[in-house]
Amino acid sequence: MASISSRRLAKELREIQSEGCPVGISLLEANDFAKWLFTIEVMGDSVYQGEVYTLQFRFDSHYPISSPAVQFVVTDGKEAPIHPHVYSNGHICASILGNEWSPVLSVIAVCVTLQSMLASCKKKERPTDNDRYVRNAPENPKKTLFHYDGEHYNFKSTYLQD
Template sequence: MASVSSRRLRKELSEIHVEGCPCGIKLISADDFETWFFSIEVLGESLYQGEVFNLMFRFDANYPISSPAVQFVVDKDHQAPIHPHVYSNGHICASILGTEWSPVLSVTAVCVTLQSMLASCKAKERPVDNDRYVRTAPDNPKKTRFQYHGETIRSHATQENVS
């Protein structure tokens, strides 16, 4: 019997293949129900005009009850956007990925939200605690307890990582 997670991901993937992704968002790969990759481009005039970023989604057996682990891909070919809610290791401090997650949200809804977050950015700068966080961050951003302060105040992670 298929798990709730795999049924939901199969449905989302089918919708992506039939309906396509929202404008500026492309599915790069979804070879299994554990890890998917997307690219996002901010459309229109913004600080990120013409820039494309890759996102990695990791799903556990409790998806969609629990949020996916989502982060920007950072490797020799990709960098995370310089943004007050994005750490240089690609981890994202966004309430939609934590306390405000809802099972009604989809992978593409998360992509659109992050696309919008970038489009509305007023200054390219890292979170105030970027260097400390990146030195101590777990591999999985879901293991960090982020503090959410809204759009005008930079976010930061608590010292304590969640197991």
């Protein structure tokens, strides 16, 4: 019997393959139900206009009840976007990846949200605690509990234990 996670991911993959992705989003790899890669290009007039980034999604057996681990890929000369919600190691501080995750959200919905987050940014800058966070960050971004103060772009992070 297939798990809820694998059935849901198979359904999402079928939809992507039959309907395609929204403009600026492309599926690179979905060889299994553990890790998927997408590229997202920021569309429209933005400080990221025309820039393309790679997103990695990792799924555990509790998806879609639990959120995927999502981060920008930082390898082979690629870097994460310089953004107040994105650390230089690719980890993303976004409420939909944490306490505002809902099982009704899909992989494509997350891609579109992150594409919109980049498109609406007015100034390229890293989170204020980028260096400290990257030095101490766990490999899996889901092991971090982010707290965001929207007024000052002041990020605080707590590391979760296994």
